Amino acid sequence: MKERIIRAFAGSMVLASVALAYWIHPYWIALAIFVGFNLLQSSFTRFCPLEKILDQAGVGQSKKK
Template sequence: MRERIVRAVAGSIVLLSVVLIYFVSINWIWLTVFVGVNLLQSSFTRFCPLEKILDGFGVPSNNGKCC
């Protein structure tokens, strides 16, 4: 469940930033860069800030179970 939430939030932020880049300012590209860098670092370190936030809300982890 948690992995799906992380992917959905990351994808939503990227799509939102594309809309903001088009309609507001090119400077919103830094939001996309931030999300990309965060995803890349989490693939190496296995640390994701959003997962810590979801821990605080009590969202259960997958525990090795698919979907």
């Protein structure tokens, strides 16, 4: 569940960055670079800031009755 959310968020950020760079200002491409770098480093270090945020929010944890 969390992996799907992380991938969807990262993909959305890249697409938004490209759209903003095209229509607003080219410096918005820096956001896509940041997201890409973060994805690359997380593949080596297994550390993803969004995953930590989702953990703190309780996403993906089963509810006990």
